[in-house]
Amino acid sequence: MRILSIILFFWSFGMFAQSNNFTSVSLKRSSQLTEKMESAKSLYGEFEQTKVMKMMDAESTSYGKIYYKSPDIIKWEYTKPFPYSLLFKDNFLYIDDDGHKSKQDMSSNKMFAKLGDLITGSLNGKLLKDDEHFDVEYQKKNNLVEAVISPKDKSMADMFEKVIMSFSEDKMLQSVKLVEESGDYTLISFQNWEMNKTIKAAVFQP
Template sequence: MRRIILYISLCLPLMGAAQVLTEAQIRDFKAQAIAKNKAIETMQADFVQKKHLDFMSKDIETFGKMAFAKPDRLNWQYTKPYQYRIIFQKNNIKVNDGGKVSEMKADNKVFKKINNLIVSTISGDMFAEKDFKMSFSKAQGVTQVRLLPTDKTLLKYVSEIYLYFGNDYVVERVKLIEPTSDYTEILFSNKKLNSPIDEAHFKM
């Protein structure tokens, strides 16, 4: 009996292992994802952000909401356990930190690349990124896109990025891994596509 239990416990992880997509499957996934996301004019969602640090026994969780409108307006708002809001528009960034508002230029090379990746993922241009090597796999109905930065400056801050797409071809989870193996994971829920967005989302 013990041998049977041991055999099952060893096989279960293998059964859930991701399957590498073939070139034909990659082309089909890209075509479907691009078509779906290019049709998205607006997107709203709730999110949970988990920050994993090796020296801590428990991940740090923050909660918030996001709103996106083409071509490049993004509102990223943390609501719990603290209030923090960022509005991205082109190369301008506005920050509201607990009522204190500031404005800055997104001239930091790393920051611009990460911001461009977020926007391009939602807008359907994510596969045009030339600063990453990409690989594709699928497990339990979720397609995983692994991005390896080729830019040396970006590699100092991010060693790998994972994008997870559900059956609707819209990103539902993002994972950014740092060179130290610490990582940040963002999970989206309650997505609303192409619903009217109040302009107040993009104003401080």
């Protein structure tokens, strides 16, 4: 479920951006929504991820950090309750499960190749123009703007019903909620975003 949640998150991560008219509910998927990401040479943030399973009346929470270096290097690192990280770099996926390391060639594996395309499309904003695979609706909720993303593709719809992304008034991504058809969901809440922060090269070493 960790990898699935991360895949779904990156499908929607291209929505992290700003708009010239953020108070409008009828926002358009356009270059306005990608200005902030396009200007970012690097990103650092912290997250809390909670998985809620309604049928089992249970939930679990993890904590971690996310790092990004333009144009396509990403590290998703869990720190609690135990260490686990995914590093996307040079068409490879490096997994470190509490010291047990593995490597996947995304160019020779269809699933990981698709994952790589989705991540790249998310970060450069092309995903927002993918009308073939997604519907996006916008709504205002209190001081937040929510983008509700629904997949058109059946294989994607089998994994999640919708993704709800919430943005604050300063145009920063506050949370991503990944909702499954069963009603189970994963909520990822972000804080301490820093753009163009100097990130040590060692962070992106496998």
